[in-house]
Structure formats: C-alpha cells, structure tokens
Amino acid sequence: MSQVATEHVLVVPTAVFHRLGHFQGFCGDSERYLRGLLDPAHTSYQPRPAMEQDPSFKQLIPYVIFRYRDADGQTLLFQYTRGKGQGESRLHAKRSIGVGGHISADDALQTSAYDEGMRRELEEEVIINTSYRGRMVGLINDDESEVGRVHLGVVHLLDVERPAVEPRESEIIDAGFRPAGDLLADIGRFETWSQICLKALFA
Numbered sequence: 001m002s003q004v005a006t007e008h009v010l011v012v013p014t015a016v017f018h019r020l021g022h023f024q025g026f027c028g029d030s031e032r033y034l035r036g037l038l039d040p041a042h043t044s045y046q047p048r049p050a051m052e053q054d055p056s057f058k059q060l061i062p063y064v065i066f067r068y069r070d071a072d073g074q075t076l077l078f079q080y081t082r083g084k085g086q087g088e089s090r091l092h093a094k095r096s097i098g099v100g101g102h103i104s105a106d107d108a109l110q111t112s113a114y115d116e117g118m119r120r121e122l123e124e125e126v127i128i129n130t131s132y133r134g135r136m137v138g139l140i141n142d143d144e145s146e147v148g149r150v151h152l153g154v155v156h157l158l159d160v161e162r163p164a165v166e167p168r169e170s171e172i173i174d175a176g177f178r179p180a181g182d183l184l185a186d187i188g189r190f191e192t193w194s195q196i197c198l199k200a201l202f203a
Helices: 014-021 032-038 107-108 112-126 180-186 191-203
Strands: 008-013 026-028 044-045 057-069 076-080 126-128 133-141 151-160 166-167 174-180
Touching: 008 014, 008 107, 008 112, 014 057, 026 044, 026 191, 032 133, 032 151, 044 151, 057 112, 057 133, 057 191, 076 180, 076 191, 107 112, 112 126, 133 191, 151 191, 166 174, 174 180
Parallel strands: 057 151
Antiparallel strands: 008 044, 008 057, 026 133, 057 076, 076 174, 126 166, 133 151
C-alpha cells in the first residue's frame, strides 16, 4: 500500500510572534517582524495536519495582492472565489484578494525558502502575463477566527502593468480585476484576511 507523504510546513512559535509584538488585524511594520520570524533559530518544518490544530505555532503564509491602476487612476484588484477543491476547506466559497500558501520543507532546498515558497505558490495558482513591481507591505494576524489562530499572513502588493492575471487552478473561480470600491461595498463575502487588507490598504 502506498503512503502519501505528509506535507511539512514552515512554522514559528506563537510565543516568538508575541515577543516581537502581538497585534490583531493589520500591521505595516513587516520588515522588523520578518527578521525575527524568519530567524533560523525560531523556524522549523512541522506536519501540516498537526499545525492546523495547534495555536502554539503560527504557519507563515505569503499573501499576494495584485493591483492595477487604470488610465483614470482607478484602483482595481484581482479577486476570485475559492472553489471546494482549493486548499483550506474552512475558506471554501469565500471571495479573496490574496494569492499564496504555505512554505513547505521542499522549498528549503533553495537559498531562501520563503521566497521560493511564494514563487512556487504563485506559479501553481495563477498565470501572470504582465510585468509587475512588488513589495512587502505588512502582516495580517487574526486570532478571532479558527483559521487565523494558526496562521500569520505576510502581505505583498504587486503592481501590474496590465490587468493580465488569470487562474491556473480550476478551483479559482469567478476571477478577475474589479474596482476596489466595489469589493469594499461587498466586503462581507470575503474571507477575513481579505477584509482586513481591504480596510487597511484600500478603504
């Protein structure tokens, strides 16, 4: 009988996050946090099924937002709905503005496991047919939800030259660029992390 290998994901003790400065919601001081969170003295790769139930660890998740500014200066964001086959079951049918996922032990074979994990997740989930400029803009922590208690989001904003991003995964549905104002008006349909980012960055 074949055994499916258990995915091991990058985690940091929640206590380390609290020492660096606990917050609820969005924090723009990402550089200071990342130095401590990605310190090899603190990080490890643990079995994902166990980590999904253990709030004493935070799984670090790159969360990438694609932004396009049209000729009139209007801000449009890439958004989609999560299908039932996509990743975290607790987020199914929720709308999202973030693309990304876990850093796995396989990513650690590269120079920067974090950068490799983000690159791999983007490549798996979307097709980017445009040039872009990206930067890290903050962190998301949400201890008020079951999913949020065991994850810590690292938000990256990618400004695209053209609105030419499309799903690669069939479970990313109803995808496309929409005005940020329209998304804010319908914010209740979005997953919590997207709600936090919409309010913090685009309200």
